[in-house]
Amino acid sequence: MIDLPWDPLSPAEVAGLFADAPWWCVAGGYAIELAVGRPLRPHSDIDVLLLRRDQLAAQQALAGWEWWAADPPGTLRPWRPGEILPPDVHDIWCRPAGSETWRVQVMLDESSGDDWVSRRDPRVRRPIATLTRSSPIPYLAPEIQLFYKSKSPRPKDTADFHAVLPLLSAVQRRWLADAITKTGGSCAWLEMIVEG
Structure with missing residues (x-):
């Protein structure tokens, strides 16, 4: 692992860089903030979600940068120009050259045709066209972001959950409850989703 600090770009800066990518969105804690419409907490990084099939769009968007693939179990290695990453690599850390x-x-996620497919369980899927919202910056729909966070929630994930749960529609709650049930996510979250 290359031990360098994080100084994450803002969502607006990311939007400027990825504007020409075929499909992308802000994910992670910033996606929750964009859904809520206000800052919630400090962020140690910023996540940009791409479909695996579009992975080279990251190299195009971040031309002149260094890209480092996170090979499991978490070793960083240079990602060569034009290299197609294997299915077990889901994360790429990026910095301007020399930074x-x-x-x-x-982050790279799976798809099949017009559907996004969860790598945790292929039964969890939905049309790619329904994955994002816009603020006008595209961000991952909050129920999907909570699904990601539900596997092993940290205190910041639980804070994000409580901030956005009241904004979810009945349809969003049902989707999230079903996805958590299929994949064994947080039972405490599941109870609150169903009760709400």
Whole structure:
């Protein structure tokens, strides 16, 4: 692991860089903030979600940057120009060439045709066209972001959950409850989703 600090770009800066990518969105804690419409907490990084099939769009968006693939179990290695990453690599850490700070984390997710497919369980899927909202910056729909966070929630994930849960529609809650049930996510969250 290359031990450098993070100085994440803002969502607006990310939007400027990824504007020409075929499909992308802000994910992670910033996606929750964009859904809520206000800052909630400090962020140690910024996540940009791409579909695996579009992974080279990251190299195009971040031309002149260094890209480092996170090979399991978490070893960083240079991602060569034009290299197609294997299915077990989901994260890429990026920084401007020569920079001493990481600025963007790109996450790769699976798809099949017009559907997004969860790598945790292929039964959890939905049309790619329904994955994002816009503020006008595209961000991952909050129920999907909570699904990601539900596997092993940290205190910041639980704070994000409580901030956005009241904004979810009945349809969003049902989708989230079903996804958590299929994949064994947080039972405490599941109870609150169903009760709400």
